[in-house]
Amino acid sequence: MDTHLEVHEWLGCQEKSGRVPAPNLRPVAMEPKSARVVWGERVVTRMTAPFKAKGVFTNLAPYDSELYRARRMLAETVLGYLVTQPESNRYVVAAVRRVSANILKWWTDFRKRTAKTDEDLVKHAEKYLYGKTSYGRLEFQRSATDNINMWCGLIQDTRQANVPSVMCLHDHFGRILSSFDKGSREGGIYEAWGRTLRPEGAGGWLHKDLRGRDESAKPEDAKVTDLPGLLQTDWGMCPFDVNKCLQRLGLNVDGMRTQARIRARDWVKYSAARMHAGFRQGLEDYNLYYIAGPSGTTATLFMTAFAFGLQPKTDECRQYLLAIIGYLVGGGMHSCHESFSTASLAGVSQEAGKELVYALGKYSRMMPNDFRRSRLYDDWACEFWDVASPGAAQSWASMRT
Numbered sequence: 001m002d003t004h005l006e007v008h009e010w011l012g013c014q015e016k017s018g019r020v021p022a023p024n025l026r027p028v029a030m031e032p033k034s035a036r037v038v039w040g041e042r043v044v045t046r047m048t049a050p051f052k053a054k055g056v057f058t059n060l061a062p063y064d065s066e067l068y069r070a071r072r073m074l075a076e077t078v079l080g081y082l083v084t085q086p087e088s089n090r091y092v093v094a095a096v097r098r099v100s101a102n103i104l105k106w107w108t109d110f111r112k113r114t115a116k117t118d119e120d121l122v123k124h125a126e127k128y129l130y131g132k133t134s135y136g137r138l139e140f141q142r143s144a145t146d147n148i149n150m151w152c153g154l155i156q157d158t159r160q161a162n163v164p165s166v167m168c169l170h171d172h173f174g175r176i177l178s179s180f181d182k183g184s185r186e187g188g189i190y191e192a193w194g195r196t197l198r199p200e201g202a203g204g205w206l207h208k209d210l211r212g213r214d215e216s217a218k219p220e221d222a223k224v225t226d227l228p229g230l231l232q233t234d235w236g237m238c239p240f241d242v243n244k245c246l247q248r249l250g251l252n253v254d255g256m257r258t259q260a261r262i263r264a265r266d267w268v269k270y271s272a273a274r275m276h277a278g279f280r281q282g283l284e285d286y287n288l289y290y291i292a293g294p295s296g297t298t299a300t301l302f303m304t305a306f307a308f309g310l311q312p313k314t315d316e317c318r319q320y321l322l323a324i325i326g327y328l329v330g331g332g333m334h335s336c337h338e339s340f341s342t343a344s345l346a347g348v349s350q351e352a353g354k355e356l357v358y359a360l361g362k363y364s365r366m367m368p369n370d371f372r373r374s375r376l377y378d379d380w381a382c383e384f385w386d387v388a389s390p391g392a393a394q395s396w397a398s399m400r401t
Helices: 065-082 093-113 118-123 144-156 163-180 185-197 242-247 277-285 296-307 315-328 336-346 375-383
Strands: 007-009 026-031 036-040 211-213 270-275
Touching: 065 242, 065 315, 065 375, 093 144, 093 163, 093 296, 093 315, 118 144, 144 163, 163 185, 163 296, 163 315, 185 296, 185 336, 270 277, 277 336, 296 315, 296 336, 315 336
Parallel strands: none
Antiparallel strands: 007 036, 026 036, 211 270
8 A cells, every 4th residue: 555645534423513524635545344434635546455554453444336325325224213213204205295285185176086996995005015026015905995084194194204105106097197197187187297206218217128127137136125215125235334423423233223125225236338428427427326216216206296386496305305314215216317317307406596407426406405404314415425415515536636
């Protein structure tokens, strides 16, 4: 190793001042046992691991592209987990509650007008609300009427305590709207937003042949897991001690375990040849990881939300996006980038009242104001500053020069 490298150890949430590295520093290595990032003024290009720096650190791992992706995946797992917990879901509840209340109003009117029976509507739901690949899935009730009463009861809960189940239901009510009530005012709004948020035509990034999915992979290829978010099944093989990192945020893997399900993270396989060229370039340039491709569920959830009263380009949109992150990223179905990219089509990202385009790989502009100003977000961002620092998008190549 170049012994002239000046390094700076950043202790994250253990420090009460100077919580983030100076702007001129960048991540150069990690101490795996403590999961602490080592920051330096320039990137080391000639080194082997383990190595020593100034006699202070031992057994450091180089901060390479694989480590960067692992750090980002853990950061997003934590973010998805935090916003779905009853003690911290206040940052999403206003937007979710608004959509739920308007769904219930429409539902009451729709049931008066439709000839569809309870059995018809429940049959339409089986794949999405009760399947093993659904995060937030519900327990099937004996009668169709009991199932529908359960749906309404969950979204009537003004605390919106079970965010994954409520978001799963929002998406389901959107499918009912699209399938059986297209002629209504709400149905028209849903379809209109679909043309913006789900560009599925030839060449569009949500076209089924351009989402980067290997057609040979199937959900049944993966095992059911209760691991949180996007955490790898063999998480003990992660290039750093995951629990040491989590402990600085008052968390641990076992305490974060959640509803058992089959995650897209475990069964979808990436095929670069089947990925939209522009989206693929973004993954490569910014060293972003792939889970399942651009998020169609983010699109349909916003289509539902706009149909049921959420106003575009508002802070409530970012609240709703954060709830989507809790649902999809927390469930292991998509990365933040895959969801943010779709959300940006709705103009969700704003800063100081000015609409902005999503900065690839960045988080702060996509967060609702109250959450971005909270200690919860500050602690999370400080712990994962190497992937969560604010500002303009920065390519991987520019980070390493």
